[in-house]
Amino acid sequence: MGREALDDMCRMCEWLGDGDIWYKNPRNYANRMYKLREPGKKATPFTGGAEGLASGLNRAIQAKADGDLETYQQIIKEINERDATRPGGQVLPLQDCIDLVRDIGTPVAAMHCICRKTTRAEEEQSINEYSCLGLGTGMFKWERWPERYRGGVQFLTPEQAAEFLEYWDQRGMVHMVMQEGGDFIGGLCNCDYPDCVPIRQRVDYGLNYRLTKGENICEVDYERCNGCGECLGRCQFNALKYEATIDKPNIDPMMCFGCALCMTACNRQAIRLVPRRQYAALQYVW
Amino acid sequence: MIPVNPVITIDRERCTTPFDCKRCLRVCPPAVFAVHAAKIVRGVETDRTEPGAYLLAAVYRDKCTGCMKCVEVCPVGALTVAMPQEVRA
Structure with a gap:
């Protein structure tokens, strides 16, 4: 199982990371390929909610x-x-998503968002509307389940996938890796509250293992910040607010999921990512 | 037990094509409703205009404030939202 897991790792990194961040481990994009169904056992159909x-x-x-x-x-x-005994999804910043689709998460296919289909009856029919990314060779089987992949899918080159992610980041969507079957990263979601089911399950109902916080937290550099407020409204986790006393935004590190949406909205590079494990009281907060 | 939130009932005799209609799903500020295909069949894309192919449910009811916006937009009068005090009486 590789190097000994560190205490301050999230449970997925501990189980699936081989000593590093689990979603940077190529193994977790390939496992499904080698998984064989038991003879006589049928595939579990999608139930669509x-x-x-x-x-x-x-x-x-x-x-x-x-x-x-x-x-x-x-x-x-x-x-x-x-x-607690099984893996869940995790929030990650835009740059990690781009590295992922460029280096290891191939093939990548754009598809509709299952959450917004359920919560808002959203129908995404083409590449101009798709907001979710499906990863891995499993995506070639989408035609077997056209209702699950309603509106079809479109395979993207790594560069197209990076552009796709940048577009949805600009629109204010949180990026999340989603695992399937326990050890296969099959999705890279872009969604927001209240339409995203995992965000909602965590924020509203305390199902903390369904969506794990990111590796980093966002921190304001008050030397650079001029209080323009571009970042306000980007936070989906109630961590970022405007603080009148200092006339600048304030990020609650305990609430921050490290999605970096506030950071990508900042024109002055006044918000930076800091590894969670850098702070004693945050290193076990996942 | 005193209900905290209104009790939402959906008359499925009237609400037959919620995924096609979408109105309550779209109008609800806290997104209380959810819609899903009644059955997912291999090789088939569900017809959203087929009665009963999709089902509506008031899943996130703990967020319902009783604003009645869904009742107002429902074209077939399928929704009732009963306030907690009415339910208790």
Whole structure:
């Protein structure tokens, strides 16, 4: 399993990183290729969200809405205990996404966003509308499940994929790697609150293992910041706000997911990424 | 138990093509609703105009404020939003 995992790694890096960041490990883009189904066993069909309705989370939310907080908290606790034992998605900054599609995450295909299809009945029909990236050879099988890949897919060159990611970053979308089957990174999502299901599950319901925070946090360089406010409104995690006292933005490091959307909006390079593990009280906050 | 949020009911006899209609899904400020294909069939793209092919649900009900915007836009009168005090009475 490679080098010994460091204490301050997120659990995916510990399990799948071979000593480094898990989504930079080429192995995690290839595993599926070698996975064979048991003889006689059928593929699990996509259910398009139907399973979500019968899920524990849905029961929890209905209990919460009905005023039964005890049941709500109990179900959330059970889901978290189960999720802790398996990988989930993780937020990553634009530059890491671009490195990923240029170096290891090929082939890359643009496709519709399943979350916004579900929450807003969004239909993305062509490359001008697609907002999600599917990774790996599994994408060649999309025609078997045209409803899951509604609107089709379009394979992109690494350069096109980088441009695609820059476009959605400009539009204010958080980038996330999504794993499938436990050890295969099959998606690079671009989404925002409240339409993104993983963001929402984490922010609203405390399902913290569904979406892990990024490797870094964003920090304002107050020498460079002139308080223009371009970054305000970019944060999907309630970490960034305008602080009247100092007349400049303020980022709460405990809340920050390191998505770097505030950083990419800054024209003065006044926001920088700092590794989470640099701070004693943040290195275990995932 | 006193409900915190309104109780949302969807009459599926009336709401038959929610993915085609989209109105409540689009208008809801906290995006309470979700829509999904009733069944995903290999090799088939679901017809969004076929009655019953997609189902609407009020998944994120804990975010419902009772603003009634969804009831107002529903073209077939399929939605009812009952306020907590009404439900309790």
